[in-house]
Amino acid sequence: xxxxxxxxxxxxxxxxCIFLPAAITSASTYYVSTTGSNTNDGLATTxxxxxxxxxxxxxxxxxxxxxxxxxxxxxxxxxxxxxxxAGNITFQNYAGQAAIVDGTGLSIPGGQYGLFNLASQSYxxxxxxxxxxxxxxxRSQVPVGIWVTGAGSQLQILNNHVHDIVTSASGCxxxxxxxxxxxxxxPASLNNxxxxxxxLDHLKTGCSESLTVDGNVDTFTITNNLIHDNNNIGxxxxxxxxxxxxxxxxxxxxxxxxxxxxxxISSSGNPSYPKNCWCSDGIYVDGGTNxxxxxxxxxxxxxxxxxxxEHSGHTASYITARNNLIYFGNSAGISIGGYASKVxxxxxxxxxxxxxxxxxxxxxxxxxxxxxxxxxNNVFKNNIVDAGAQALAIHNFTTSVANPADxxxxxxxxxxxxxxxxxxxxxxxxxxxxxxxxxTGKDGNAxxxxxxxxxxxxxxxxxQSTSPAVNAGINLGSAVVxxxxxxxxxxxxxxxxDIGGYEx
Numbered sequence: 300x301x302x303x304x305x306x307x308x309x310x311x312x313x314x315x316c317i318f319l320p321a322a323i324t325s326a327s328t329y330y331v332s333t334t335g336s337n338t339n340d341g342l343a344t345t346x347x348x349x350x351x352x353x354x355x356x357x358x359x360x361x362x363x364x365x366x367x368x369x370x371x372x373x374x375x376x377x378x379x380x381x382x383x384x385a386g387n388i389t390f391q392n393y394a395g396q397a398a399i400v401d402g403t404g405l406s407i408p409g410g411q412y413g414l415f416n417l418a419s420q421s422y423x424x425x426x427x428x429x430x431x432x433x434x435x436x437x438r439s440q441v442p443v444g445i446w447v448t449g450a451g452s453q454l455q456i457l458n459n460h461v462h463d464i465v466t467s468a469s470g471c472x473x474x475x476x477x478x479x480x481x482x483x484x485x486p487a488s489l490n491n492x493x494x495x496x497x498x499l500d501h502l503k504t505g506c507s508e509s510l511t512v513d514g515n516v517d518t519f520t521i522t523n524n525l526i527h528d529n530n531n532i533g534x535x536x537x538x539x540x541x542x543x544x545x546x547x548x549x550x551x552x553x554x555x556x557x558x559x560x561x562x563x564i565s566s567s568g569n570p571s572y573p574k575n576c577w578c579s580d581g582i583y584v585d586g587g588t589n590x591x592x593x594x595x596x597x598x599x600x601x602x603x604x605x606x607x608x609e610h611s612g613h614t615a616s617y618i619t620a621r622n623n624l625i626y627f628g629n630s631a632g633i634s635i636g637g638y639a640s641k642v643x644x645x646x647x648x649x650x651x652x653x654x655x656x657x658x659x660x661x662x663x664x665x666x667x668x669x670x671x672x673x674x675x676n677n678v679f680k681n682n683i684v685d686a687g688a689q690a691l692a693i694h695n696f697t698t699s700v701a702n703p704a705d706x707x708x709x710x711x712x713x714x715x716x717x718x719x720x721x722x723x724x725x726x727x728x729x730x731x732x733x734x735x736x737x738x739t740g741k742d743g744n745a746x747x748x749x750x751x752x753x754x755x756x757x758x759x760x761x762x763q764s765t766s767p768a769v770n771a772g773i774n775l776g777s778a779v780v781x782x783x784x785x786x787x788x789x790x791x792x793x794x795x796x797d798i799g800g801y802e803x
Contacts, residue, residue, distance in 0.1 A: 326361035326386065329354050330393070333369035344393075351375045351390065351400070360385035360422065368396030374405060375415050380451070381422025387453070390415075392427035402433030402442065402464075410439055413446025417454065419484070426457040434465040435475070441507075442466065443476045444499075450487035450515070454480075458496040465503040469570035473505030477529075482515030485545035492519040499526045505571040508532040508583075509564075512551040514542025519554040526561045530569040531579050533561040533600065538586030539610040539643070551587040557594050564600040565629060577601040577629040577661055584615045586643065592620045594785050594800075598627050598758075603658060605634040607671065608643030614673070619649040622785045622800050626758050628658035631694070632684075636671030640699060644673025651680050651780050652772065652790075654760045654800040656752070657687035666691035666723070674703035681772035681780070682709045683750050683762075683799035690715035693722045693735075701725065706741040708773045710750055710798045717747040746771065750799065761786075761801050768798040 327342065331354050335347030341354065344367060348354050352375050354364045360381040381387040392398035400414045414430050417423060425445060433442035444461035447454060456478055466475040477499040482489040492512065499509045509529045512519055514537070526533040538550030561581040566572040569579075581600035584590055586608035597603045603625035606615045615635075625632045632655035635645040655667045667684045670677075670693070686692045690713040695703060711732060713720045721728060722735035729735035732747045751766040753759040762768050774780065774796045784790050785800040792802050 328363045328365060329358065330365050330367060332367040333371070355379070355390070358388050360388060363389040363391065365391060365393045366398035366428070367393045368398060370399045370401050372401050372403060372405065374402070374412060375400065377415070377417050377420055377423060380420045383422065387422045387424050389424040389426065391424070397429055398427065399429040399431065401431055405433065407435060407440040407442050411441035411443065411446070413443035415445045417447045417451065419449030419451050420454070421451040422453045424455040424457060425459065426455070428459045430459055430461045431463045434463070434467070436467045438468040438470060438472045441474045441476065443479055445478045446476070447480045447489065448483045449489070450482065450484040451489055452491050454489070454491070455493045456497060457493070460498045462499070462501045466505040467503065468505065471506050471571055473571050474507040475502065475504045476507050476511055477502045477504070477509040479511040479513070480516050480519070481513050481542050482548070483542055483544070485515050485543045485548040488515040488517040488548065490517040492516065494519070494521045495523050497524045499524065500528045502529040503569070504529065504531045505569070506531070508535040510534045511537065512554065513537040513540060514551070515548040516551040517553055519551070521554065521556045522558050524559045526559065526564070528563045531564070531566055532583050533564045533581045534559065535580070535583045535585055536587035536590055538588065539608060539613045552589050554587070554590045556582060556590065556592045560596045562597070562599045566601060577663055580605045584618050585609055586613055586615055587618070588616045590618050592618065593622050593781055595623045597623065597625045601629045602634050603628050603632045603655070606648050607635060607637050607645045609637065610643050611641055613643040614646040615648065616646040619651070619779065620653060621649070621651045621779070621781050623653045624760050624785055624800050625653065625658060626656035626760070627660060629661045630659055630663045631665035631669040632658035632667040634665065634669040634671065635677055636674035636697070636703065638671055640672050642672070644675065645677060646675045648677040649779055650678060650682065651775060652682065652784070652796070652798070652800060654683045656685045656755060656758060656760060659689065659691065660687055662689050664691070664694065666694035668693045670695035670697070670703050672697050672699045674700055677704040679704050679706045680708045680775065681796065681798050683768060684709055684711045685750060686711070686713035686720060688714070690720045691723070692720055693724065695724045696726055698725050707744050708771070708798065709742060709745045710768050710771065711745060711747045712749055720747070744773070760799070762797070762799065762803060764803055766803065769793070769803045770795040770797060772796040772798045
């Protein structure tokens, strides 16, 4: 859950859009070096250009810019696009060398700007850079590592290290972003987006996020990223914030968030949040739709995965969260429903075959699986729920919806035992799994037993062959449970599907 703020959009002025000269050549490779000169031809390491921006002003579709090792104290605005026929425009580090784009001392034009900027370009790759040190203490400025706006297609952000993008301002209008895609046009969208292999860390983002897709963003893959040690949300797919000029398109959609590792994400100490607010999600679908969140490793965050909408009358919808491992969180392991009665909710959320271990370590009362306001048509099945010290397995504290979820075939455990583990349903507390089952009619095929993890101290959440999770789930079909488990092994082996993120 983030505190909602209206964040300023990019206000690029026409003066920043540099007129393109006649193309030097197509499908060429150019070089940039800290010892180069912009009077060179750029065609060899010995005749490299000096600035990445100069290269950006001269490349055409099919060209590649190789940036040699060193620190480049500049922002980069990429004004040209590649094409399906001529190929991508690629900016990348020279093999084996550390190309660093450093924002130390640089201004933030227009109130919001990135160290790399794309505004309505297509077929562009940004790969292999260290992107760092873009900072502000002003609530009227928003520094961004990589900032993509407008409409465009076939954009790839690959294997970059984005860190120390910082706002030190306080209050709800303080913002910074690591990597952000804002679909600010309609009906044309930002589409066919790949964000893969990046590391985003030591970001202080105020009320914003580490990695964001927001507004009219359609068809995206966020995969194999390492996101850690940031003071707000790790990954966020957002809708209904007015980013798109047409509300019908104002929703990140048709995406996959997979194989990411997210840890040490917390708003505690973030000056934009109240003191001791454990409010930051590892992964958040805030109003997105038709998104699969699978095979992610999430630990030591505030909330593991949250799927809801912060805007009244709207929902996060048709989201599948499957085969994820979530452990040692400060608050809820998985949460659905709006955080207050006046905001939106969750609809058609499928939560299947996840493993939750000892979340809510700060005893917030959220438990392992939390259901909040306006949750409808949801499913929670085949999950291992091993509750922490407070032994709170499910916390459905509202009565806003009589039947917010179909809950069954889960495996529960806690140190308090079958008679001491707590379930809250529609605001009523049941102590013990039998009382919960008989009082709610939920989880008729659930079990309470030790899941027999290989290790819970330095977690290895594979289960032993004798685990009660083995062959104990319900096979909802590959469209729901996926074709592979967390480790990439076939999702169904033996006579039936296992409960939890791993298949035995």
